[in-house]
Amino acid sequence: MANPKKKMSRCRTHRRRSLWKMSPPSVIRCPQCHEWTLPHRVCPSCGYYDGEVVLTIKEEK
C-alpha cells in the first residue's frame, strides 16, 4: 500500500511549507532596458526577447 510509514509531525509540515515560501522569486534584468523581468519571457517594458523585438509596445502619448 502506498501509505506513509509514519505520520508527519505538525512541526515538520509547517517547516516544509515555510521553506517553500523562502525560495526567492526568479527575476532577471532585461539586457535591453535593464528592467526587472521574468526569465524566458518577453520583456513587458520594451518587448525584447533574445535580442529581437517580439512585441511592439505603443508609447504613451
Ligand SMILES: [Zn+2]
Ligand atoms: Zn526590456
